Amino acid sequence: MTQVPTAHDAPLLVADGVTLQYKTADHLVTATWRVGFDVFAGERFVVLGPSGCGKSTLLKAVAGFMQPVEGEIRLAGAPITRPGSDRMMVFQEFDQLLPWKTVLGNVMFPLLVNRRMARSEAEAHARELLAKVNLSRFEGVHPHMLSGGMKQRTAIARALAMEPKVLLMDEPFAALDALTRRKMQEELVALWEEVGFTVIFVTHSIEEALLVGSRILVLSPHPGRVKAELNAHHLGFESIGTPEFEALHRRIHDLLFTDRIETDLAPEAAHG
Protein backbone atom coordinates (compact mmCIF):
# COMPACT_ATOMS: atom_id res chain seq x y z
CA MET A 1 0.00 0.00 0.00
CA THR A 2 2.82 2.46 0.80
CA GLN A 3 6.22 3.10 -0.51
CA VAL A 4 8.95 2.46 2.00
CA PRO A 5 10.69 5.83 2.26
CA THR A 6 14.15 5.76 0.83
CA ALA A 7 17.01 6.54 3.14
CA HIS A 8 18.01 9.82 1.51
CA ASP A 9 14.63 11.47 2.27
CA ALA A 10 14.90 13.63 5.38
CA PRO A 11 12.58 12.43 8.14
CA LEU A 12 9.70 14.73 9.07
CA LEU A 13 9.93 14.05 12.77
CA VAL A 14 12.96 12.91 14.72
CA ALA A 15 12.99 11.68 18.29
CA ASP A 16 16.58 11.64 19.43
CA GLY A 17 17.43 9.81 22.66
CA VAL A 18 14.29 11.01 24.42
CA THR A 19 14.06 10.43 28.17
CA LEU A 20 10.80 11.53 29.74
CA GLN A 21 10.05 11.89 33.42
CA TYR A 22 7.00 13.12 35.27
CA LYS A 23 6.20 13.63 38.92
CA THR A 24 3.36 12.01 40.80
CA ALA A 25 2.51 12.98 44.38
CA ASP A 26 5.44 11.03 45.81
CA HIS A 27 7.45 9.61 42.89
CA LEU A 28 9.52 10.77 39.99
CA VAL A 29 8.55 8.34 37.26
CA THR A 30 10.75 7.68 34.27
CA ALA A 31 8.31 7.02 31.44
CA THR A 32 10.73 6.49 28.56
CA TRP A 33 14.48 5.96 28.48
CA ARG A 34 16.52 7.21 25.50
CA VAL A 35 13.88 6.44 22.91
CA GLY A 36 14.79 7.31 19.35
CA PHE A 37 12.86 6.98 16.10
CA ASP A 38 12.26 8.74 12.79
CA VAL A 39 8.90 9.40 11.17
CA PHE A 40 8.78 10.13 7.45
CA ALA A 41 6.11 12.13 5.68
CA GLY A 42 3.07 10.05 4.78
CA GLU A 43 3.84 7.28 7.26
CA ARG A 44 1.32 5.67 9.57
CA PHE A 45 3.71 5.29 12.47
CA VAL A 46 2.40 3.15 15.30
CA VAL A 47 3.86 3.24 18.81
CA LEU A 48 2.97 -0.12 20.35
CA GLY A 49 3.55 -1.33 23.86
CA PRO A 50 1.92 -2.66 27.01
CA SER A 51 0.57 -0.26 29.62
CA GLY A 52 3.40 1.43 31.48
CA CYS A 53 5.72 1.67 28.48
CA GLY A 54 5.33 5.44 28.34
CA LYS A 55 3.81 5.50 24.87
CA SER A 56 1.14 8.08 25.77
CA THR A 57 3.75 10.19 27.56
CA LEU A 58 5.91 10.00 24.46
CA LEU A 59 3.03 11.25 22.35
CA LYS A 60 2.39 14.09 24.84
CA ALA A 61 6.01 15.10 24.44
CA VAL A 62 5.62 15.13 20.65
CA ALA A 63 2.51 17.26 21.15
CA GLY A 64 4.59 19.64 23.28
CA PHE A 65 2.76 19.16 26.58
CA MET A 66 5.99 18.10 28.28
CA GLN A 67 9.71 18.49 27.68
CA PRO A 68 12.25 15.64 27.55
CA VAL A 69 14.76 15.70 30.41
CA GLU A 70 17.28 14.32 27.95
CA GLY A 71 17.30 14.24 24.17
CA GLU A 72 15.20 16.19 21.75
CA ILE A 73 12.20 15.86 19.46
CA ARG A 74 12.42 17.79 16.20
CA LEU A 75 9.65 18.47 13.72
CA ALA A 76 10.97 19.43 10.30
CA GLY A 77 14.29 20.28 11.94
CA ALA A 78 12.90 22.57 14.66
CA PRO A 79 12.85 21.37 18.29
CA ILE A 80 9.39 21.02 19.82
CA THR A 81 8.98 23.29 22.82
CA ARG A 82 5.25 23.93 23.19
CA PRO A 83 1.84 22.67 22.07
CA GLY A 84 0.91 23.79 18.60
CA SER A 85 -1.72 23.27 15.95
CA ASP A 86 0.85 21.84 13.51
CA ARG A 87 0.60 18.69 15.67
CA MET A 88 -3.12 18.17 16.18
CA MET A 89 -3.96 15.45 18.66
CA VAL A 90 -6.88 13.05 18.91
CA PHE A 91 -7.29 11.75 22.47
CA GLN A 92 -8.83 8.55 23.73
CA GLU A 93 -11.26 10.35 26.02
CA PHE A 94 -14.55 11.51 24.53
CA ASP A 95 -14.46 14.77 26.51
CA GLN A 96 -11.84 16.21 24.17
CA LEU A 97 -14.67 17.92 22.28
CA LEU A 98 -15.97 21.26 23.52
CA PRO A 99 -19.45 20.43 24.84
CA TRP A 100 -20.68 23.99 24.32
CA LYS A 101 -20.00 23.93 20.60
CA THR A 102 -21.81 21.98 17.89
CA VAL A 103 -20.01 19.40 15.80
CA LEU A 104 -19.42 22.06 13.13
CA GLY A 105 -18.33 24.57 15.77
CA ASN A 106 -15.83 22.09 17.19
CA VAL A 107 -14.26 21.48 13.79
CA MET A 108 -14.12 25.21 13.04
CA PHE A 109 -12.73 26.09 16.48
CA PRO A 110 -8.98 25.62 15.89
CA LEU A 111 -9.26 27.26 12.46
CA LEU A 112 -10.77 30.36 14.05
CA VAL A 113 -8.48 30.41 17.10
CA ASN A 114 -5.43 30.33 14.86
CA ARG A 115 -6.98 32.85 12.43
CA ARG A 116 -6.19 30.36 9.71
CA MET A 117 -9.09 31.60 7.55
CA ALA A 118 -12.19 33.79 7.61
CA ARG A 119 -15.30 32.45 9.33
CA SER A 120 -17.18 31.64 6.11
CA GLU A 121 -14.15 29.94 4.64
CA ALA A 122 -13.57 27.98 7.84
CA GLU A 123 -17.19 26.88 7.80
CA ALA A 124 -16.91 25.57 4.24
CA HIS A 125 -13.64 23.82 5.05
CA ALA A 126 -15.09 22.24 8.21
CA ARG A 127 -18.13 21.00 6.24
CA GLU A 128 -15.81 19.41 3.72
CA LEU A 129 -13.98 17.53 6.47
CA LEU A 130 -17.24 16.46 8.13
CA ALA A 131 -18.38 15.03 4.81
CA LYS A 132 -15.14 13.02 4.66
CA VAL A 133 -15.87 11.43 8.07
CA ASN A 134 -19.57 10.93 7.21
CA LEU A 135 -20.90 13.36 9.80
CA SER A 136 -22.57 15.94 7.54
CA ARG A 137 -26.01 15.14 8.92
CA PHE A 138 -24.87 15.87 12.48
CA GLU A 139 -23.09 19.19 12.02
CA GLY A 140 -25.64 21.11 14.10
CA VAL A 141 -25.68 18.65 16.99
CA HIS A 142 -23.91 19.13 20.32
CA PRO A 143 -21.36 16.45 21.26
CA HIS A 144 -23.42 14.97 24.11
CA MET A 145 -25.94 13.72 21.55
CA LEU A 146 -23.30 11.75 19.63
CA SER A 147 -22.19 8.14 20.01
CA GLY A 148 -18.60 7.40 20.97
CA GLY A 149 -17.58 6.65 17.40
CA MET A 150 -19.12 9.88 16.14
CA LYS A 151 -17.28 11.86 18.82
CA GLN A 152 -13.99 10.36 17.71
CA ARG A 153 -14.81 11.07 14.06
CA THR A 154 -15.53 14.69 15.00
CA ALA A 155 -12.18 14.89 16.78
CA ILE A 156 -10.44 13.42 13.72
CA ALA A 157 -12.18 15.94 11.46
CA ARG A 158 -11.20 18.78 13.81
CA ALA A 159 -7.58 17.65 13.77
CA LEU A 160 -7.42 17.15 10.00
CA ALA A 161 -9.09 20.51 9.33
CA MET A 162 -5.90 22.19 10.56
CA GLU A 163 -3.89 20.20 8.01
CA PRO A 164 -1.28 19.40 10.65
CA LYS A 165 2.26 18.38 9.71
CA VAL A 166 1.66 15.30 11.77
CA LEU A 167 -1.55 13.93 13.27
CA LEU A 168 -1.19 12.46 16.76
CA MET A 169 -3.61 9.79 17.95
CA ASP A 170 -3.52 8.51 21.51
CA GLU A 171 -5.41 5.20 21.58
CA PRO A 172 -8.29 6.95 19.82
CA PHE A 173 -10.44 3.85 19.43
CA ALA A 174 -9.69 2.13 22.76
CA ALA A 175 -12.91 3.27 24.43
CA LEU A 176 -15.13 2.07 21.56
CA ASP A 177 -16.93 -1.26 21.25
CA ALA A 178 -15.22 -3.89 19.11
CA LEU A 179 -17.44 -3.50 16.03
CA THR A 180 -17.20 0.29 16.00
CA ARG A 181 -13.46 0.07 16.59
CA ARG A 182 -12.93 -2.09 13.52
CA LYS A 183 -15.06 0.24 11.42
CA MET A 184 -13.11 3.28 12.64
CA GLN A 185 -9.80 1.58 11.84
CA GLU A 186 -10.97 0.93 8.29
CA GLU A 187 -12.24 4.48 7.94
CA LEU A 188 -8.96 5.92 9.21
CA VAL A 189 -6.92 3.99 6.66
CA ALA A 190 -9.37 4.92 3.90
CA LEU A 191 -9.11 8.57 4.96
CA TRP A 192 -5.32 8.30 4.91
CA GLU A 193 -5.47 6.97 1.36
CA GLU A 194 -7.73 9.84 0.35
CA VAL A 195 -6.01 12.73 2.16
CA GLY A 196 -2.49 11.44 2.65
CA PHE A 197 -1.57 12.75 6.12
CA THR A 198 1.25 11.67 8.43
CA VAL A 199 0.08 10.06 11.64
CA ILE A 200 1.65 8.82 14.86
CA PHE A 201 -0.76 6.33 16.38
CA VAL A 202 -0.40 4.99 19.90
CA THR A 203 -2.02 1.66 20.78
CA HIS A 204 -1.62 -1.38 22.99
CA SER A 205 -3.35 -3.72 20.54
CA ILE A 206 -1.03 -5.71 18.26
CA GLU A 207 -3.83 -6.29 15.79
CA GLU A 208 -4.68 -2.60 15.60
CA ALA A 209 -0.99 -1.82 15.07
CA LEU A 210 -0.81 -4.27 12.16
CA LEU A 211 -4.02 -2.99 10.57
CA VAL A 212 -3.48 0.74 11.00
CA GLY A 213 0.31 1.04 10.88
CA SER A 214 2.79 1.12 8.06
CA ARG A 215 5.66 1.03 10.54
CA ILE A 216 5.52 -0.17 14.12
CA LEU A 217 7.71 0.94 17.00
CA VAL A 218 7.62 -1.69 19.75
CA LEU A 219 8.35 -0.40 23.26
CA SER A 220 9.18 -2.32 26.41
CA PRO A 221 7.66 -1.26 29.74
CA HIS A 222 9.10 0.35 32.91
CA PRO A 223 10.58 2.52 31.54
CA GLY A 224 9.76 2.57 27.82
CA ARG A 225 12.72 1.56 25.64
CA VAL A 226 12.76 0.73 21.96
CA LYS A 227 12.48 -2.99 21.45
CA ALA A 228 12.06 -3.11 17.68
CA GLU A 229 10.89 -1.15 14.68
CA LEU A 230 9.01 -3.25 12.16
CA ASN A 231 7.36 -2.77 8.77
CA ALA A 232 3.66 -3.48 8.38
CA HIS A 233 2.88 -1.44 5.25
CA HIS A 234 2.25 -4.65 3.31
CA LEU A 235 -0.53 -5.72 5.70
CA GLY A 236 -4.10 -4.48 5.58
CA PHE A 237 -7.60 -5.59 6.43
CA GLU A 238 -7.59 -8.13 3.62
CA SER A 239 -4.57 -9.85 5.17
CA ILE A 240 -6.28 -10.75 8.47
CA GLY A 241 -5.85 -14.48 8.95
CA THR A 242 -3.10 -14.88 6.36
CA PRO A 243 0.07 -16.66 7.50
CA GLU A 244 2.07 -13.44 6.95
CA PHE A 245 -0.25 -11.49 9.27
CA GLU A 246 -0.24 -14.18 11.91
CA ALA A 247 3.55 -14.52 11.73
CA LEU A 248 4.13 -10.81 12.36
CA HIS A 249 1.49 -10.86 15.10
CA ARG A 250 3.31 -13.77 16.73
CA ARG A 251 6.66 -12.05 16.35
CA ILE A 252 5.47 -8.86 18.05
CA HIS A 253 3.71 -10.86 20.72
CA ASP A 254 6.94 -12.67 21.50
CA LEU A 255 8.86 -9.40 21.51
CA LEU A 256 6.45 -7.90 24.00
CA PHE A 257 6.18 -10.90 26.28
CA THR A 258 9.64 -12.50 26.19
CA ASP A 259 10.71 -10.76 29.39
CA ARG A 260 7.75 -12.15 31.22
CA ILE A 261 8.18 -15.66 29.87
CA GLU A 262 11.80 -15.61 30.94
CA THR A 263 10.97 -14.57 34.48
CA ASP A 264 7.55 -16.13 35.18
CA LEU A 265 7.80 -19.36 33.26
CA ALA A 266 11.47 -20.10 33.61
CA PRO A 267 11.10 -23.02 36.11
CA GLU A 268 8.48 -24.77 33.97
CA ALA A 269 10.51 -24.28 30.84
CA ALA A 270 13.35 -26.05 32.62
CA HIS A 271 11.02 -28.99 33.25
CA GLY A 272 10.08 -29.33 29.59
Next chain:
Amino acid sequence: MAELAVSAQPARALPPARPERVVTLDALGAVGDAARPLGPIERLANITLVRRLVVLVVLAVLWEGYARWNDNSLLFPSLTETLAAFWDAAARGPLIDRTLTSLGVLAMGYGVGLLVAAVFTTLAVSTRAGTDLLSTLTAMFNPLPAIALLPLALLWFGLGAKSLVFVIVHSVLWAVALNTHSGFTAVSPTLRMAGQNCGLKGLSFVLFLLVPAAFPSILTGLKIGWAFAWRTLIAAELVFGASSRSGGLGWFIFENRNSLETPSVFAGLLTVILIGLVVESVIFRTIENMTVRRWGMQS
Protein backbone atom coordinates in the same frame (compact mmCIF):
# COMPACT_ATOMS: atom_id res chain seq x y z
CA MET B 1 -7.30 -37.59 39.79
CA ALA B 2 -9.41 -35.53 37.41
CA GLU B 3 -11.04 -38.61 35.87
CA LEU B 4 -11.90 -39.97 39.27
CA ALA B 5 -13.63 -36.76 40.28
CA VAL B 6 -15.77 -36.76 37.16
CA SER B 7 -16.88 -40.38 37.40
CA ALA B 8 -17.75 -40.00 41.08
CA GLN B 9 -20.49 -37.53 40.21
CA PRO B 10 -23.72 -38.45 38.42
CA ALA B 11 -23.52 -37.71 34.70
CA ARG B 12 -24.45 -34.04 34.13
CA ALA B 13 -27.32 -33.51 31.71
CA LEU B 14 -25.96 -31.85 28.58
CA PRO B 15 -28.04 -29.23 26.77
CA PRO B 16 -29.75 -30.71 23.72
CA ALA B 17 -28.06 -30.30 20.34
CA ARG B 18 -30.42 -28.12 18.33
CA PRO B 19 -30.57 -27.19 14.65
CA GLU B 20 -29.24 -23.74 13.73
CA ARG B 21 -31.58 -21.14 12.36
CA VAL B 22 -31.11 -18.17 10.07
CA VAL B 23 -34.02 -15.76 9.64
CA THR B 24 -34.70 -13.49 6.71
CA LEU B 25 -36.09 -10.27 8.16
CA ASP B 26 -39.53 -9.06 7.01
CA ALA B 27 -40.58 -5.45 6.84
CA LEU B 28 -41.42 -4.08 10.29
CA GLY B 29 -45.09 -3.49 9.48
CA ALA B 30 -47.35 -2.56 12.33
CA VAL B 31 -44.80 -2.39 15.16
CA GLY B 32 -45.07 1.40 15.28
CA ASP B 33 -48.71 1.14 16.25
CA ALA B 34 -47.80 -0.53 19.53
CA ALA B 35 -47.11 2.92 21.04
CA ARG B 36 -50.26 4.91 21.81
CA PRO B 37 -50.36 8.57 22.79
CA LEU B 38 -51.04 9.28 26.47
CA GLY B 39 -54.43 10.57 27.52
CA PRO B 40 -54.89 14.35 27.97
CA ILE B 41 -54.96 14.22 31.80
CA GLU B 42 -51.79 12.14 31.94
CA ARG B 43 -50.08 14.56 29.60
CA LEU B 44 -51.17 17.56 31.68
CA ALA B 45 -49.91 15.86 34.83
CA ASN B 46 -46.51 15.47 33.17
CA ILE B 47 -46.05 19.25 32.92
CA THR B 48 -44.20 20.49 35.99
CA LEU B 49 -45.71 23.97 35.75
CA VAL B 50 -49.24 22.55 35.88
CA ARG B 51 -48.49 20.45 38.95
CA ARG B 52 -46.87 23.44 40.70
CA LEU B 53 -49.89 25.61 39.87
CA VAL B 54 -52.17 23.02 41.44
CA VAL B 55 -50.10 23.19 44.64
CA LEU B 56 -50.32 27.00 44.58
CA VAL B 57 -54.09 26.95 44.14
CA VAL B 58 -54.50 24.51 47.03
CA LEU B 59 -52.32 26.70 49.26
CA ALA B 60 -54.27 29.81 48.23
CA VAL B 61 -57.59 28.15 49.06
CA LEU B 62 -56.27 27.01 52.47
CA TRP B 63 -54.97 30.51 53.20
CA GLU B 64 -58.19 32.22 52.24
CA GLY B 65 -60.28 29.68 54.19
CA TYR B 66 -58.19 29.96 57.36
CA ALA B 67 -58.06 33.77 57.23
CA ARG B 68 -61.85 34.04 56.83
CA TRP B 69 -62.47 31.60 59.63
CA ASN B 70 -59.94 33.44 61.82
CA ASP B 71 -61.40 36.81 60.81
CA ASN B 72 -58.60 38.99 62.17
CA SER B 73 -56.98 40.97 59.41
CA LEU B 74 -54.65 42.71 61.85
CA LEU B 75 -52.83 39.46 62.56
CA PHE B 76 -53.50 37.35 59.50
CA PRO B 77 -55.12 39.05 56.48
CA SER B 78 -56.80 36.93 53.85
CA LEU B 79 -55.41 36.38 50.36
CA THR B 80 -57.94 38.76 48.84
CA GLU B 81 -57.06 41.50 51.32
CA THR B 82 -53.37 40.96 50.63
CA LEU B 83 -53.93 41.12 46.89
CA ALA B 84 -56.03 44.27 47.29
CA ALA B 85 -53.28 45.88 49.39
CA PHE B 86 -50.71 44.74 46.83
CA TRP B 87 -52.69 46.27 44.01
CA ASP B 88 -53.28 49.45 45.96
CA ALA B 89 -49.62 49.83 46.92
CA ALA B 90 -48.48 49.06 43.42
CA ALA B 91 -50.91 51.37 41.64
CA ARG B 92 -51.06 54.33 44.02
CA GLY B 93 -48.61 53.64 46.81
CA PRO B 94 -44.82 53.46 46.94
CA LEU B 95 -44.41 49.71 46.27
CA ILE B 96 -43.00 49.94 42.74
CA ASP B 97 -40.69 52.77 43.73
CA ARG B 98 -39.44 50.86 46.76
CA THR B 99 -38.91 47.72 44.71
CA LEU B 100 -36.93 49.59 42.06
CA THR B 101 -34.75 51.16 44.76
CA SER B 102 -34.01 47.73 46.19
CA LEU B 103 -33.27 46.22 42.80
CA GLY B 104 -30.99 49.13 41.91
CA VAL B 105 -28.89 48.67 45.04
CA LEU B 106 -28.90 44.93 44.46
CA ALA B 107 -27.70 45.25 40.86
CA MET B 108 -24.86 47.53 41.95
CA GLY B 109 -23.76 45.21 44.74
CA TYR B 110 -24.08 42.12 42.52
CA GLY B 111 -22.07 43.75 39.75
CA VAL B 112 -19.26 44.90 42.04
CA GLY B 113 -19.26 41.46 43.71
CA LEU B 114 -18.86 39.71 40.35
CA LEU B 115 -16.00 42.02 39.36
CA VAL B 116 -14.10 41.40 42.59
CA ALA B 117 -14.81 37.66 42.26
CA ALA B 118 -13.37 37.71 38.74
CA VAL B 119 -10.20 39.39 40.01
CA PHE B 120 -9.81 36.89 42.85
CA THR B 121 -10.43 33.90 40.58
CA THR B 122 -7.99 35.13 37.95
CA LEU B 123 -5.38 35.49 40.68
CA ALA B 124 -6.23 32.03 41.96
CA VAL B 125 -5.89 30.27 38.59
CA SER B 126 -2.69 32.03 37.62
CA THR B 127 -0.62 31.65 40.79
CA ARG B 128 -0.41 29.19 43.64
CA ALA B 129 -0.26 32.02 46.19
CA GLY B 130 -3.50 33.31 44.67
CA THR B 131 -5.12 29.90 45.14
CA ASP B 132 -4.05 29.81 48.78
CA LEU B 133 -5.27 33.37 49.34
CA LEU B 134 -8.68 32.63 47.82
CA SER B 135 -9.09 29.32 49.68
CA THR B 136 -8.21 30.92 53.02
CA LEU B 137 -10.40 33.97 52.53
CA THR B 138 -13.32 31.84 51.37
CA ALA B 139 -12.96 29.49 54.30
CA MET B 140 -13.00 32.51 56.64
CA PHE B 141 -15.75 34.62 55.14
CA ASN B 142 -18.11 32.10 53.53
CA PRO B 143 -19.59 30.93 56.85
CA LEU B 144 -19.93 34.52 58.07
CA PRO B 145 -23.46 35.82 57.36
CA ALA B 146 -23.13 39.02 55.38
CA ILE B 147 -25.71 40.75 57.58
CA ALA B 148 -23.32 40.37 60.53
CA LEU B 149 -21.05 42.88 58.82
CA LEU B 150 -23.79 45.52 58.66
CA PRO B 151 -22.94 47.26 61.95
CA LEU B 152 -19.35 47.56 60.78
CA ALA B 153 -20.45 48.76 57.36
CA LEU B 154 -22.62 51.43 58.97
CA LEU B 155 -19.62 52.56 60.98
CA TRP B 156 -17.38 52.76 57.91
CA PHE B 157 -19.73 53.99 55.22
CA GLY B 158 -22.56 55.58 57.22
CA LEU B 159 -26.27 55.10 56.65
CA GLY B 160 -27.05 54.71 52.97
CA ALA B 161 -26.59 52.73 49.81
CA LYS B 162 -22.81 52.37 50.27
CA SER B 163 -23.26 50.19 53.35
CA LEU B 164 -25.87 48.08 51.57
CA VAL B 165 -23.60 47.59 48.58
CA PHE B 166 -20.79 46.57 50.91
CA VAL B 167 -22.78 43.77 52.55
CA ILE B 168 -24.18 42.61 49.20
CA VAL B 169 -20.68 42.43 47.72
CA HIS B 170 -19.65 40.35 50.69
CA SER B 171 -22.59 37.97 50.22
CA VAL B 172 -22.00 37.53 46.46
CA LEU B 173 -18.22 37.51 46.30
CA TRP B 174 -17.33 34.32 48.16
CA ALA B 175 -20.05 32.12 46.70
CA VAL B 176 -19.20 33.12 43.14
CA ALA B 177 -15.41 33.04 43.57
CA LEU B 178 -15.49 29.67 45.30
CA ASN B 179 -17.73 28.04 42.69
CA THR B 180 -15.90 29.54 39.73
CA HIS B 181 -12.55 28.44 41.06
CA SER B 182 -13.68 24.92 41.85
CA GLY B 183 -15.27 24.81 38.38
CA PHE B 184 -11.95 25.82 36.81
CA THR B 185 -9.98 23.21 38.71
CA ALA B 186 -12.52 20.52 37.74
CA VAL B 187 -11.99 21.04 33.99
CA SER B 188 -10.65 17.72 32.72
CA PRO B 189 -6.96 17.48 31.73
CA THR B 190 -8.01 16.17 28.32
CA LEU B 191 -10.13 19.21 27.60
CA ARG B 192 -7.30 21.48 28.76
CA MET B 193 -4.83 19.74 26.48
CA ALA B 194 -7.32 19.81 23.60
CA GLY B 195 -7.67 23.57 24.12
CA GLN B 196 -3.92 24.17 24.18
CA ASN B 197 -3.58 21.91 21.18
CA CYS B 198 -6.07 24.07 19.29
CA GLY B 199 -3.82 27.06 19.98
CA LEU B 200 -5.42 28.65 23.06
CA LYS B 201 -3.12 30.26 25.60
CA GLY B 202 -3.18 32.87 28.35
CA LEU B 203 -6.32 34.97 28.49
CA SER B 204 -7.92 33.30 25.46
CA PHE B 205 -7.48 29.95 27.22
CA VAL B 206 -9.38 31.28 30.24
CA LEU B 207 -12.12 32.99 28.23
CA PHE B 208 -12.72 30.40 25.50
CA LEU B 209 -11.98 27.20 27.37
CA LEU B 210 -12.05 27.49 31.18
CA VAL B 211 -15.06 29.79 31.48
CA PRO B 212 -17.42 27.80 29.22
CA ALA B 213 -16.12 24.47 30.54
CA ALA B 214 -16.71 25.61 34.13
CA PHE B 215 -19.99 27.33 33.30
CA PRO B 216 -22.22 24.89 35.22
CA SER B 217 -20.29 25.70 38.43
CA ILE B 218 -20.17 29.39 37.63
CA LEU B 219 -23.93 29.41 37.15
CA THR B 220 -24.43 27.63 40.46
CA GLY B 221 -22.25 30.30 42.08
CA LEU B 222 -24.30 33.05 40.47
CA LYS B 223 -27.53 31.50 41.73
CA ILE B 224 -26.28 31.05 45.28
CA GLY B 225 -24.80 34.57 45.19
CA TRP B 226 -28.12 36.01 44.03
CA ALA B 227 -30.09 34.24 46.76
CA PHE B 228 -27.65 35.41 49.46
CA ALA B 229 -27.66 38.95 48.13
CA TRP B 230 -31.44 39.25 47.93
CA ARG B 231 -31.99 37.99 51.49
CA THR B 232 -29.17 40.10 52.86
CA LEU B 233 -30.52 43.21 51.18
CA ILE B 234 -34.07 42.83 52.50
CA ALA B 235 -32.75 42.08 55.99
CA ALA B 236 -30.41 45.08 55.90
CA GLU B 237 -33.20 47.38 54.76
CA LEU B 238 -35.37 46.20 57.63
CA VAL B 239 -32.65 47.30 60.03
CA PHE B 240 -31.90 50.79 58.86
CA GLY B 241 -34.06 51.64 55.85
CA ALA B 242 -35.49 54.51 57.92
CA SER B 243 -32.62 56.87 57.37
CA SER B 244 -32.44 56.92 53.60
CA ARG B 245 -35.17 59.11 52.13
CA SER B 246 -36.13 56.59 49.45
CA GLY B 247 -36.15 53.25 51.27
CA GLY B 248 -36.37 49.84 49.66
CA LEU B 249 -38.71 46.88 49.96
CA GLY B 250 -37.48 45.96 53.42
CA TRP B 251 -38.24 49.46 54.59
CA PHE B 252 -41.73 49.22 53.01
CA ILE B 253 -42.42 46.10 55.09
CA PHE B 254 -41.04 47.67 58.26
CA GLU B 255 -42.97 50.92 57.77
CA ASN B 256 -46.29 49.14 57.27
CA ARG B 257 -45.74 46.93 60.27
CA ASN B 258 -45.22 50.02 62.38
CA SER B 259 -48.51 51.44 61.21
CA LEU B 260 -50.18 48.01 61.66
CA GLU B 261 -51.08 47.80 57.96
CA THR B 262 -50.72 44.02 58.05
CA PRO B 263 -52.17 43.41 54.56
CA SER B 264 -49.48 45.75 53.18
CA VAL B 265 -46.80 43.85 55.14
CA PHE B 266 -48.08 40.69 53.45
CA ALA B 267 -48.07 42.49 50.10
CA GLY B 268 -44.42 43.46 50.67
CA LEU B 269 -43.49 39.88 51.53
CA LEU B 270 -45.37 38.69 48.46
CA THR B 271 -43.28 41.05 46.33
CA VAL B 272 -40.06 39.68 47.83
CA ILE B 273 -41.21 36.15 47.01
CA LEU B 274 -42.38 37.07 43.50
CA ILE B 275 -39.09 38.71 42.58
CA GLY B 276 -37.22 35.72 43.96
CA LEU B 277 -39.37 33.38 41.87
CA VAL B 278 -38.98 35.43 38.70
CA VAL B 279 -35.20 35.64 38.99
CA GLU B 280 -34.87 31.99 39.96
CA SER B 281 -37.30 30.31 37.59
CA VAL B 282 -37.42 32.73 34.68
CA ILE B 283 -34.04 34.42 34.38
CA PHE B 284 -31.75 31.69 35.68
CA ARG B 285 -33.89 28.91 34.17
CA THR B 286 -33.69 30.58 30.75
CA ILE B 287 -29.92 30.95 31.02
CA GLU B 288 -29.70 27.29 32.02
CA ASN B 289 -31.85 26.13 29.12
CA MET B 290 -29.82 28.15 26.65
CA THR B 291 -26.47 26.97 27.96
CA VAL B 292 -25.74 24.00 30.22
CA ARG B 293 -28.87 22.02 29.35
CA ARG B 294 -28.37 22.52 25.63
CA TRP B 295 -24.74 21.48 25.98
CA GLY B 296 -25.60 18.40 28.02
CA MET B 297 -23.41 19.66 30.87
CA GLN B 298 -26.10 19.61 33.55
CA SER B 299 -24.99 17.11 36.16
